[in-house]
Amino acid sequence: MAVRVALIGAGKMGISHLSILGANSNVEVVGVCDTSKLVLGALQKYTQFPCYTNHSKMLDQAKPDAVVIAVPTKFHYDFVKDALSRNIHVFAEKPFCLHPEQSAELTALAESKNLVNQVGYHNKFVGTFQEVKRLVKEGHIGEVQHFEGEAYGPVVIKKKADTWRSDPSEGGGCLMDYASHVIDLINDILSPVKEAHGTILKTIYSSQVDDAVYSLLKLESGASGLLSVNWSDETYRKMSTSMTILGSKGKIISDANELKVFFKDQKCPQGYSKGWNVKYVTDLAGQVDFYLRGEEYSSQMDYFINTVTGESPNTINNFKSAWITDKAIATIKKSAKNQY
Amino acid sequence: MERILYGDNQFFAVNHLSDSKSQALAVRFKDNEAIIRTLDHAREAGINTFMCTTHDRIAQICDIIRANPEKYKDFKIYPCMPYAHKYANAMTDLGIAGTIKQYVPGNLFGTMFKGGKAFISKDYVSIMELLIDAEMKMFKGIKTPVIFLQNVMTDLLLGLGMVDLLKGYHDYIITKYNAEPGYITMNMPKLLDTLEAAGISNPIICASINKVNFRMSGGKEIYEETLRTRKFRAIAMQVLAGGAIPPKEAIEYVSGLPNVESILFGASSKANIQNTVSTINNFDSNKV
Structure with missing residues (x-):
């Protein structure tokens, strides 16, 4: 069964992840969230992805198994926590958090809930x-x-x-x-x-x-x-x-x-x-299987999806x-x- | 399309295998004369099509070509747009909206933003057309019978499923420029499926095709199968896999494949250009 994935933040990295996810036959993109009218408008008009402007609403309604978070770094802490607290596996862009104390807390939270956690150091x-x-x-x-x-x-x-x-x-x-x-x-x-x-x-x-x-x-x-x-x-x-x-x-x-x-x-x-x-x-x-900008971007996303399905260990680029x-x-x- | 197309990576410090070689190329092709001299070597070897990105330096090369109409009367350029790093670097700095604002000419984008209202389809089509026109401006007066969408853009739209924009590009190139649209991709089989589903038949597709599986998404076997059984006009690029395969062996493989209409290559020395051309010609003439 396909892994249900949502994206928060459709900027340069987010759009790139979305394209790679969209091409992955093991993935169903169940939601995309962004605040830019320009970007969201284009996604609404030209793609099949359900679009949202509020990430909490998306997580509650779309009920993804996993979420990719590619928003400015200062939002990572809150958004990652929102996802983990709903028992959703998380791939976050780099750098992880603004303050190491926040990173420590999220690392402990993900580990205690046994959720897959990865950061985008490609x-x-x-x-x-x-x-x-x-x-x-x-x-x-x-x-x-x-x-x-x-x-x-x-x-x-x-x-x-x-x-x-x-x-x-x-x-x-x-x-x-x-x-x-x-x-x-x-x-x-x-x-x-x-x-x-x-x-x-x-x-x-x-x-x-x-x-x-x-x-x-x-x-x-x-x-x-x-x-x-x-x-x-x-x-x-x-x-x-x-x-x-x-x-x-x-x-x-x-x-x-x-x-x-x-x-x-x-x-x-x-x-x-x-x-x-x-x-x-x-x-x-x-x-x-799909190339965009470099093998490593597809490989890291394949690795994340494979970790969610239990085929890879959560060892490379984990929160820790x-x-x-x-x-x-x-x-x-x-x-x-x-x-x- | 001619059998052999000459590419431009070497002029813009693009070396897929070595950052230090990239830098050496940047030094070597600092002056436009060095580029023109090398293009002349390619012409002497019988190549009359230059496939190049819409890099700022190409605008200067176009000026030289326009100033010498007699010399370049048979010369054709296949533009490939956009020059992705220009936009990618700008996006890291300015974001997506900021980048489009910077590169869409005129006031259209500013007006759209100020309106504060939702964007409609017409706006996106206008943005795309204005960006194409901006990239094409440098080629005015030069023959550009085929115009390509770069792989970063093709493959981004492909993954997102933005089929209407791939089709929109196709239609605009035909109606506005009276040229054939082409697509560069690292995902050839998937792209062909998508273009055919969008009603584009027999498309021109330029893809990485080489003996060692380099940048051939999904694997060499699917590529070979697609070439054997499907209808499209294939251009093989990265046949040397950035230098990982000895030239003769690399060209023997590509020459032996069915349905490859053209081979794109880049080389910076006169000897390498001549050798590559004669090797391709040799294998072609030995084909039954």
């Missing part, structure tokens, strides 16, 4: 980053000494009218919106962030939020590393996220497309040899992992003494 479903995690966790590059986590892209490249993304109290800014992806990868592949030093939250074009984040991190494992993220860099065509990891037995340089691994000696995993190895996402990405990332974001923010 890089975890990118083939290259999955392989990086495997190489690190299986110890193939030895003890991790240092890393660099980077992301650059052309999101804010001139002064513009303000939206929620330019309001720090609503979850805007490069640290929350953009750097969170990199921080989440660091937490997951290496170890949770323990301390942040010398953090610079730099304003470039925005008036109230950071457009770049630079910070020296110390992880619980003892490894040190550099976080360098800038969403006002127009030399990039789109977001480019990368990880460089230096270990006692080798080194990894990876982005979402290309994985380069250097092994110091012959003792390396199958498919690799001493010296430099290059692998591409074409070798590592799994097949999806997103809570750890929210804690790291708070740690980094706290260490930024000055705005530059």
